[in-house]
Amino acid sequence: MIKDVTAAVIINDDLILIAKRGKNEKLEGKWEFPGGKIEKGETPQQCLKREIQEELNIEIEVGDFLGESIYKYSNEEIRLLAYLSTIVEGEIKLSVHDQTRWVNINELDRFDFAPADIPLIEKLKKRKQERNL
Template sequence: MMKSVKVVGAIIENDRDEILCAKRSKTMTLPNLWEFPGGKIEEHETPEEALIREISEELDCTITVFDQVEDTTHTYDSIIVQLITFKARITNGTPVAREHAELRWVHHNKLTVLEWAAADIPAVEKLVQMS
């Protein structure tokens, strides 16, 4: 049976209608693909709690989590990923790429120029439609 994992992603916006995009490093699975920062939901956590913890660990920032944007399940070669994305804002700190190769602020209407991980694409498409 294929392993299944539940993860959360933060769609962090700034005041210029830009969204924080994170490029996966060479040592991660799906290297060099772009994603919304976030990570695995632990057993005792709500998706929102997991997102706040992951962003603190990955980006050294505090965020406020807002509305859910998308809930997507994608089957990769060796794992099934359920990705729940939420809109968020940074309330404290400046993002630092602790695990990712690169962080980049990208305007809503330019999101599709990046090469995204498959599970993130439905949220990207929704954001482009909303802008």
């Protein structure tokens, strides 16, 4: 059975927030767009607001749907739903991640991302390219 998971592509002044998964987490040391599992009765947007509050201690506004990525790990298959987001308020405090970084779109390839997040980087690049034409 496929599990729905969300990802926030948080953008501020052309920089994108990425987070490195912490010790004892699945995919420890991999970078990702932060988010989490959708709970029963939650919309993807509600899930993102809750997960980002829990994981990063910030409040976000969830914007446009960026796209989805389906990835089959050895023990489960996930559908990662990504939304463009912005910070409304708060200071980042980490709970499940080792670190966060603000990077520009061209720097994303330098990081070792979780496999499900990689197609989202391509979607971001394509979106940027379309807007700059």
